[in-house]
Amino acid sequence: MLFNRKNKVKKNQKADLTFSEEQGKMDNRPANEGVEQVINKPQDRRTAMKGLTAMLLSGAGLLNSSCSLTAGEDEQDLAQLKWEEYFKGNYRLMTPEEKKETVRRLERMYELNNGGKINISDKGPLKDVLYGYAFNISKCRGYMDCINACIKENNQDRNSQMQYIRIHEFENGRMDFAMADDNFYHEVPAAGHFYIGTQCFHCDNPPCVDVCPVKATWKEKDGIVVIDYDWCIGCRYCEAACPYDGRRFNWSDPHVPENELNKDQHYLGNRLRKKGVMEKCTFCIQRTRSGANPACVEACPTGARIFGNLLDPKSSIRWVLENKKVFRLKEDLGTEPKFWYFMD
Amino acid sequence: MIRNGWRFLMRSLGPGAVLFGILVLGSCSAPAHEDQGPLAKIEEHGKEAKVYPLTSEPFTFYIKKIPVRNAEDDTMFYIPDRLGQLSSFPCSRCHSEPLDHLKSTDPTVKKAHWDIALTHATEEVLNCKVCHSEKDMDYLRLNNNSTVDFNNSHRSCAQCHASEYKDWIGGAHGKQLGAWVPPRVSATCVDCHNPHSPALETRWPARLNTIKIKELDPK
Numbered sequence: 001m002l003f004n005r006k007n008k009v010k011k012n013q014k015a016d017l018t019f020s021e022e023q024g025k026m027d028n029r030p031a032n033e034g035v036e037q038v039i040n041k042p043q044d045r046r047t048a049m050k051g052l053t054a055m056l057l058s059g060a061g062l063l064n065s066s067c068s069l070t071a072g073e074d075e076q077d078l079a080q081l082k083w084e085e086y087f088k089g090n091y092r093l094m095t096p097e098e099k100k101e102t103v104r105r106l107e108r109m110y111e112l113n114n115g116g117k118i119n120i121s122d123k124g125p126l127k128d129v130l131y132g133y134a135f136n137i138s139k140c141r142g143y144m145d146c147i148n149a150c151i152k153e154n155n156q157d158r159n160s161q162m163q164y165i166r167i168h169e170f171e172n173g174r175m176d177f178a179m180a181d182d183n184f185y186h187e188v189p190a191a192g193h194f195y196i197g198t199q200c201f202h203c204d205n206p207p208c209v210d211v212c213p214v215k216a217t218w219k220e221k222d223g224i225v226v227i228d229y230d231w232c233i234g235c236r237y238c239e240a241a242c243p244y245d246g247r248r249f250n251w252s253d254p255h256v257p258e259n260e261l262n263k264d265q266h267y268l269g270n271r272l273r274k275k276g277v278m279e280k281c282t283f284c285i286q287r288t289r290s291g292a293n294p295a296c297v298e299a300c301p302t303g304a305r306i307f308g309n310l311l312d313p314k315s316s317i318r319w320v321l322e323n324k325k326v327f328r329l330k331e332d333l334g335t336e337p338k339f340w341y342f343m344d
Numbered sequence: 345m346i347r348n349g350w351r352f353l354m355r356s357l358g359p360g361a362v363l364f365g366i367l368v369l370g371s372c373s374a375p376a377h378e379d380q381g382p383l384a385k386i387e388e389h390g391k392e393a394k395v396y397p398l399t400s401e402p403f404t405f406y407i408k409k410i411p412v413r414n415a416e417d418d419t420m421f422y423i424p425d426r427l428g429q430l431s432s433f434p435c436s437r438c439h440s441e442p443l444d445h446l447k448s449t450d451p452t453v454k455k456a457h458w459d460i461a462l463t464h465a466t467e468e469v470l471n472c473k474v475c476h477s478e479k480d481m482d483y484l485r486l487n488n489n490s491t492v493d494f495n496n497s498h499r500s501c502a503q504c505h506a507s508e509y510k511d512w513i514g515g516a517h518g519k520q521l522g523a524w525v526p527p528r529v530s531a532t533c534v535d536c537h538n539p540h541s542p543a544l545e546t547r548w549p550a551r552l553n554t555i556k557i558k559e560l561d562p563k
Contacts, residue, residue, distance in 0.1 A: 128394060130385055136516070144549040161554040183556040187546040204381050223382070291398035291525040302544070303519030303531065310382055312394035314419060316515025316528065318386075324516055336381035344511065 078112045081105045091228040091267060092218055096122075103267055110272075118263040120271055123289045125222035131283050131338065132223075132310035134320045135197055138344040139304035142167050142188035142195040149299030153284060154270040155262050157254035164248065164281040165199045165296060197305075199296075200225065200246035200281035201329070201337030208238035208247060217278070223310075223338055224283050226268035234276035243330050244337070247280045283307070310338065396525050403522035404529045410495045414513050423532040424521070426494045433494070439481035463541045465504075475500055475539065501533045 088094075088102050099122040110118050147165045156162040168180035172192050180196075189195065202225050209217050209225060216231035217238055239247040253275045265271040266286035273279050284294035288307070292298075297305040308317035320326065326340040408425035427433065438446065438456070448455070464470050477483045483491035484500045492499050502509035511517035512530070519531040536544070552560070 126397070128389070130382060130389075132382060134516075139517075141544065141546075142549055143547070144551050144553075148550050161557055163554050166553070167549075182553050183559065184549075185552065185556060188549050189546060204385070288524065291396070291400060291523045292403050293520065293522065293524050297520065297524075298522075300519065301536075303517065303536065306515065306520065308520075308524045309394065310386055311389045313391050314393060314526070315524070316520060319514040320516045323514055324511075338382050342516070344508075344517070 074112050078109065081109050081112070085109070085230070088230065090215060090231050092215070099267070106267075106271065114258065116258070116261075116263070118261075118265055118271075120265045120267055121286060121289075122267050125220050125224075126289060128309075128311050130223045130310040131202065131288060132308060132317045132321075133202075133283070133339045134306040134317055134324075134326065135339065135341050136302075136304040136306070136344065137194055137196050137341050139302045140167070140195040140197060140300075141302055141304075142169060142184065142190075142193075143301060145299045145301055146197065146296035146305065149295040150281070152260065153262055153287070153295035154282075155254075155256045155265070155272060156279075157250060157252070157273075158257065158260075159255045160250075160252060162248055162250075162254070162279075164246075164279075165197055166245070168196050168198065169193050170196060196341065197296075198244060198246070198329070199339075200242075201244055201335070201339035202281075202283060204336035204338060205334060207241040207243065207333075207335060211237040211241040213237065220268075222289070224268075224285055224288075225280075226282055226285065227278055227280065228268070229271070229273050229277045229279065232277040234278065236278065238278055243333055243335065247278050250275055250277055250279065398523075398525045400523035400525050400527055400529060407521065407529060409529060412496075412498070412513075416513065421515075421528040421530055423495075423498070423530060424535060426497060426532065426534060430494060433482070435481040460540050463543070464539065497539070498533050501539075505533075 085102070085105055089098070091099065091102075094102065103120045103122045107118055107120050110116070144167055147163050147167070150156070150164050151158075151162070154164065156164070166182060168177065168182050169184045169188075169190065170176075170180050170193060172194060175196070184190065202219075202223055204219070204223065206219055206225050209219055212218075213235060214231060214233055216233070217225065217227045219225050234249070236249055239249060250273055254273050256272070262270055264286055266282075266289070269282045269285035284292075284296075288294055293307055294305075297307045306316050306320055308315035310317060310321075312318060320342055321340065324342040326342045328337045328340055404422075407422075408428060409422035410425050411420050412423055413420055446456075462470065462472070473485070475484055477485040477491045479489075480491060483493055484497055486492055486500060487503050498509070498512070508517055512533070515528065515530065518533070519536070521529040521531060523529075533539070551557075
């Protein structure tokens with residue numbers, strides 16, 4: 001029995017030596033007992049951190065309890081969670097278990113801070129799915145319902161009027177973005193004008209991803225370009241690199257009224273951001289990965305927005321690509337956006 | 345011979361250099377670039393039909409669905425039920441006798457369909473009888489005088505609006521409801537267009553652009 005256990009420990013230590021991104025998958029450590037627990041404990045960064053945390057907390061706790069009588073368990077809990085969150089890794093390199101852990105920590109932190117419960121998902125991409133978007137410029141009438149829906153769905157900062165989508169008004173016959181009016185203030189559609197909406201195009205060859213110095217943004221398997229808000233350092237290189245004005249920066253702490261908060265969240269999507277990080281359209285990753293349409297598609301009253309799987313020959317988006325005259329913006333840059341425009 | 349050559353190489357260059365050479369060669373033969381764009385990926389993926397572990401049902405369960413067959417490739421999609429939404433149906437409740445008998449001569453009495461103004465094409469092209477069946481008022485009329493029920497009103501619309509109909513069947517026209525996963529549920533013509541006055545009206549945008557809001561309210 002004892003012999004067996006020792007063997008297991010040895011195996012595990014060997015696994016630790018060949019530490020790699022996939023390492024956590026074989027993360028089933030044996031339950032050591034007694035002295036063995038201390039001596040044979042396989043130490044990686046994470047467990048070391050936990051030990052450190054415990055030590056720090058006991059110190060802090062001692063200090064706290066000597067100074068105030070109200071220091072509760074919740075506060076300790078929160079301090080522990082904050083500490084662990086602070087030292088977590090890049091989401092892309094996390095094992096499935098680590099993803100679950102950070103999601104659980106974030107949910108618990110929200111509960112401790114705000115009282116309510118939220119649901120953060122870590123759902124991965126669906127197999128054989130590549131998301132694509134088509135926008136009918138002869139249908140869009142500039143109603144801006146999509147923007148309202150987007151703000152609500154994605155918990156965007158209300159104070160700074162954060163908007164992922166922009167609707168540009170053009171005079172008929174010319175499509176020059178320098179001449180477009182983004183600030184129209186009249187009933188829509190105006191006679192002799194047409195409207196084009198822009199947002200993140202989820203390029204297949206995204207320049208924003210290339211320039212990120214900390215690899216906090218990347219393209220997922222299903223084509224969605226995402227940001228790890230906890231890994232982003234806010235350098236705004238990506239904002240400068242994007243040729244389509246697709247990215248937004250949080251200049252201040254985002255504020256979302258408690259009663260308007262969308263509690264169905266995704267780690268890479270609409271979970272609450274903080275000051276000094278980038279954010280942008282994620283094709284509503286929290287909705288689309290479970291099959292629903294993005295909020296803008298759902299809100300559009302004219303049906304100008306079409307969303308679907310590019311790899312499905314029977315999808316509406318494929319019909320549009322194969323049967324309508326489509327174009328993309330700045331195609332010559334080679335960014336390969338997955339966002340097409342078309343006309344009736 | 346080969347073994348001798350290998351030994352010679354090892355001795356003269358050292359194993360490190362040989363390994364380096366293999367690595368360089370290996371990296372040259374690797375695929376040039378992964379991101380060749382979505383169209384290349386579509387091409388590569390082929391034409392096999394996709395089977396999803398999800399359906400649109402959880403997102404469209406509140407819609408009573410009517411199937412529509414796409415004759416082109418024999419696929420199906422769904423549109424919302426219309427009959428259940430009609431407020432004064434069946435029409436035959438009143439229209440059981442000829443119109444002349446129903447017409448009132450008293451100008452002080454409010455007319456039954458006072459709220460319907462027909463602004464659809466010109467009078468020469470359209471009057472009530474073009475779309476509504478005179479024979480049976482509970483049905484719509486097709487050009488060959490056959491009838492079609494209100495749930496399939498799109499077939500009546502399609503007789504004039506052929507290109508819109510083609511786009512609608514394909515999925516380019518008409519709002520897709522609920523989900524992007526199949527089965528597809530699309531709004532039908534009359535969900536967006538009032539058949540008596542099909543043009544959409546102008547209105548104020550639901551909100552304004554960020555910059556405009558700041559301009560209007562600088563604080």
